[in-house]
Amino acid sequence: MKLPKTILPNKICQTCGRNFTWRKKWERDWLHVKFCSDKCRMQKSKKI
Structure with a gap:
């Protein structure tokens, strides 16, 4: 699955945000x- 870097999905870390x-x-x-x-x-x- 080769995607351009602008289309890569993001998430937010549950610990540091x-x-x-x-x-x-x-x-x-x-x-x-x-x-x-x-x-x-x-x-x-240790969540924020």
Whole structure:
């Protein structure tokens, strides 16, 4: 699935509130991705 960078989907991290963009490594799990990084995933109980 090759998309121009302007069309890539975005989500907001549930921990830090930052906007993050689709990555190739998340291709199969994009619907289930909730966090922008491993650090945010580990700190998921500390929401803003």
